Amino acid sequence: MTNEKLSSSLEDYLEVIYNYIDKNEKVRAIDISRELSVSRASVTEALKKLADKKLINYGRYDMISMTEYGRTKAIEVIEKHNTLQYFFEEIMGLDSNEAAQTACKIEHIISENVFDRFTDLRNFHQNHPEYTEAFKKHYRDK
Amino acid sequence: MTNEKLSSSLEDYLEVIYNYIDKNEKVRAIDISRELSVSRASVTEALKKLADKKLINYGRYDMISMTEYGRTKAIEVIEKHNTLQYFFEEIMGLDSNEAAQTACKIEHIISENVFDRFTDLRNFHQNHPEYTEAFKKHYRDK
DNA sequence: ACAATTTGTTAGGTTACCCTTACAATTAAT
DNA sequence: ATTAATTGTAAGGGTAACCTAACAAATTGT
Numbered sequence: 001m002t003n004e005k006l007s008s009s010l011e012d013y014l015e016v017i018y019n020y021i022d023k024n025e026k027v028r029a030i031d032i033s034r035e036l037s038v039s040r041a042s043v044t045e046a047l048k049k050l051a052d053k054k055l056i057n058y059g060r061y062d063m064i065s066m067t068e069y070g071r072t073k074a075i076e077v078i079e080k081h082n083t084l085q086y087f088f089e090e091i092m093g094l095d096s097n098e099a100a101q102t103a104c105k106i107e108h109i110i111s112e113n114v115f116d117r118f119t120d121l122r123n124f125h126q127n128h129p130e131y132t133e134a135f136k137k138h139y140r141d142k
Numbered sequence: 143m144t145n146e147k148l149s150s151s152l153e154d155y156l157e158v159i160y161n162y163i164d165k166n167e168k169v170r171a172i173d174i175s176r177e178l179s180v181s182r183a184s185v186t187e188a189l190k191k192l193a194d195k196k197l198i199n200y201g202r203y204d205m206i207s208m209t210e211y212g213r214t215k216a217i218e219v220i221e222k223h224n225t226l227q228y229f230f231e232e233i234m235g236l237d238s239n240e241a242a243q244t245a246c247k248i249e250h251i252i253s254e255n256v257f258d259r260f261t262d263l264r265n266f267h268q269n270h271p272e273y274t275e276a277f278k279k280h281y282r283d284k
Numbered sequence: 285a286c287a288a289t290t291t292g293t294t295a296g297g298t299t300a301c302c303c304t305t306a307c308a309a310t311t312a313a314t
Numbered sequence: 315a316t317t318a319a320t321t322g323t324a325a326g327g328g329t330a331a332c333c334t335a336a337c338a339a340a341t342t343g344t
Contacts, residue, residue: 009331026164029292042332044293049330061292061339092259105251114244117234127280131273138269141263151301171322184302186323203309203322208289290341298333304328310321 004053007061008108011077012036012045014055017064018074027064083118091125093136150250153219154178154198159206160216185279222249222274225260227267233267235278 006014016035020027029043036043047064050056055070067075081103088099112117125132148156158177162169163185171185178185192198197212208216223245230241252260267274 024338030290039333040330041294041334045331052149088256092256092263093298094256094259098255102252102256106248109247109251110244111240113240114230114234114236117230117236117281120232121277124277124280128276131276134270134273135263135266138266139259149300172320180301181303182322183304183324187301285344287344288342290339292337292339294337295335296333297335299331303328303330305327306323306325308321308323310319312319313317314315 006053006055006073010046010049010053010133011073012104013043013050014070015077015081017056017066018071018078021064021066026065037073077107080110080115081124083115084110086122087118090134091121093139105130123141143200148195148215152188152191152195152197153215153250155185155192156212156216157219157223159192159198159208160213160220162203163206163208163268184232219249222252222257225257225264228264229260233263233274233277 013032013036016032020031029040029047032038032046033040033043039074047056047058050070051058054067055073056064056066058064084094084103084106085099086098088094088102090097094102145156155174155178158174162173171182174180174188175182175185189198189200192212192240193200195213198206198208200206212239226245226248227238227241230236230244231238234241241261
């Protein structure tokens with residue numbers, strides 16, 4: 001009951017919360033609201049759902065903290081994000097902004113399997129920078 | 143007013159309709175309903191929206207046909223789909239089913255820019271099969 | 285300490301999708 | 315041609331995400 005798939009939207013909330021806590025900062029609803037460009041009311045709603053699912057601990061006016069389970073889930077999403085960001089930025093050569101935006105959308109919809117392949121691709125390019133270079137040359141000279 | 147961005151869902155409907163018409167078959171609501179695994183009622187609703195947006199022509203019990211504009215839009219989506227399918231199947235080496243599923247989700251969320259890069263990547267691999275081979279070897283031997 | 289500001293929550297709406305049920309229109313079978 | 319089956323539509327609901335407005339609680343500045 002604690003392992004249903006999270007919606008894209010809740011994954012985004014979780015990710016933001018994790019990133020704050022990871023920097024040893026406390027997160028307020030308003031921080032999340034700014035980060036995700038949603039209203040404070042929407043944040044309240046999302047926090048309730050995350051707490052329901054045992055991903056975070058929180059209560060009215062309490063500091064938000066994460067459960068172990070929430071941390072695990074957050075890290076999963078963030079790893080997907082990083083791998084995708086690498087792909088779009090370092091391999092595909094998109095500017096880091098567009099790479100991030102694209103990664104943000106795709107991170108929620110790929111399976112473990114597809115994610116593993118992206119990880120392989122990243123390793124491959126890190127071990128063989130000449131391939132990355134060859135492709136970059138290809139689209140530069142298009 | 144005729145150029146708002148389509149939702150993922152409406153893009154899916156449009157794609158299915160195009161594919162039927164492209165095969166010179168007439169599309170019925172029930173065909174779409176089966177293809178997309180939604181109720182016939184949902185199809186009616188979607189068809190109304192597509193007609194509102196001038197992507198298809200239809201009326202109660204009429205044969206569904208596409209406008210030129212609809213055709214253009216459908217082709218855009220389908221090209222994204224094909225390019226992504228190539229990427230996931232031929233480059234990433236996923237089975238064609240998982241490649242298709244993944245392409246279906248991603249086709250709705252990538253920008254023109256990102257799509258162009260995937261096209262470049264496809265060209266690159268088609269011109270340099272040795273790169274594809276090298277990567278395949280890499281993940282096979284993992 | 286207390287007024288002013290900031291932040292969190294509630295209540296009430298909206299929109300996009302999807303559903304089921306029931307009925308209407310069309311098509312097929314005899 | 316009439317019944318039976320299939321297909322299309324309307325009505326009424328549900329859910330997830332979002333919003334605004336109003337109010338409550340906490341924090342800050344002096």
